[in-house]
Amino acid sequence: MEEYLDKSIKEIINQFPDVGNILSEYNIGCAPCSVGSCLLKDIVEIHNLPYEEEQESMARIAKVIYPDREVKIPEIKRKREARPEEINYSPPMKKLVDEHVLIKRWAAMIPEFIDNLDVESEPGRQVIIDGIDFIRTYADKYHHAKEEEILFKYFGEDLDIIKTMLEDHDNARAHVRAMLEALDKKDKEAISEHLNAYRELLIEHIKKEDEILYPWMDRGFSITQIGELFSEFNQRDEEFGNVPEKYREFINKLEETFKLTEVLK
Ligand SMILES: [Fe+2]
Numbered sequence: 001m002e003e004y005l006d007k008s009i010k011e012i013i014n015q016f017p018d019v020g021n022i023l024s025e026y027n028i029g030c031a032p033c034s035v036g037s038c039l040l041k042d043i044v045e046i047h048n049l050p051y052e053e054e055q056e057s058m059a060r061i062a063k064v065i066y067p068d069r070e071v072k073i074p075e076i077k078r079k080r081e082a083r084p085e086e087i088n089y090s091p092p093m094k095k096l097v098d099e100h101v102l103i104k105r106w107a108a109m110i111p112e113f114i115d116n117l118d119v120e121s122e123p124g125r126q127v128i129i130d131g132i133d134f135i136r137t138y139a140d141k142y143h144h145a146k147e148e149e150i151l152f153k154y155f156g157e158d159l160d161i162i163k164t165m166l167e168d169h170d171n172a173r174a175h176v177r178a179m180l181e182a183l184d185k186k187d188k189e190a191i192s193e194h195l196n197a198y199r200e201l202l203i204e205h206i207k208k209e210d211e212i213l214y215p216w217m218d219r220g221f222s223i224t225q226i227g228e229l230f231s232e233f234n235q236r237d238e239e240f241g242n243v244p245e246k247y248r249e250f251i252n253k254l255e256e257t258f259k260l261t262e263v264l265k
């Protein structure tokens with residue numbers, strides 16, 4: 001079994017597809033992950049499985065790999081103790097989680113936003129431009145840039161888990177480009193399609209960051225690094241001035257508008 005701990009999870013899943021099913025039962029989405037070259041031994045630490053679940057999942061995986069013999073389940077050495085209780089973010093990570101809340105509020109409105117798309121009239125087009133502007137300015141230039149230019153630098157972009165996040169950011173940007181092109185062509189269908197795809201992508205992405213990536217990063221930070229990160233984030237916020245406030249108001253207003261259309265329907 002030891003030899004498999006140092007193998008990439010994608011390789012193992014290709015050879016033994018049931019391993020992917022077992023991991024997904026523990027909410028570990030290695031099978032659908034686009035990168036998947038994390039090693040089996042890293043999976044446990046990154047996903048911070050409680051000790052009993054680690055042993056149980058490893059025993060089940062061992063049964064799939066070696067169906068005919070009893071295998072000793074190796075204990076995986078972790079840099080930090082498993083902490084299965086609720087997530088306590090450090091102050092800088094809490095900041096990012098709070099930014100996610102605003103992005104999730106926007107994502108939640110996208111289906112209604114799509115129902116009300118008007119690509120013909122000037123005011124209708126402006127609403128679409130404003131929605132796309134929230135994605136480009138708040139979600140991307142403000143939030144994703146903080147991750148890419150500050151946070152991820154602490155870990156290096158060669159890590160698979162970071163590569164996956166960067167790939168998500170790039171895919172989100174591609175959807176935005178496609179939305180703008182579609183708006184030029186007054187192609188309502190294509191705008192809806194890319195808004196929906198963006199919504200699905202971002203909801204999944206934020207879940208991965210909130211539940212897996214950020215807690216894993218937090219477990220690895222020293223107190224000094226947390227202080228450093230917090231002041232780097234604050235400095236970035238200062239450079240952005242009233243941007244967070246402006247987009248918070250935008251989301252509040254949009255929620256009000258949709259509440260109103262709900263009442264009028
Ligand atoms: Fe991200």
Ligand SMILES: [Fe+2]
Binds near residue numbers: 209
């Ligand atoms: Fe994020």
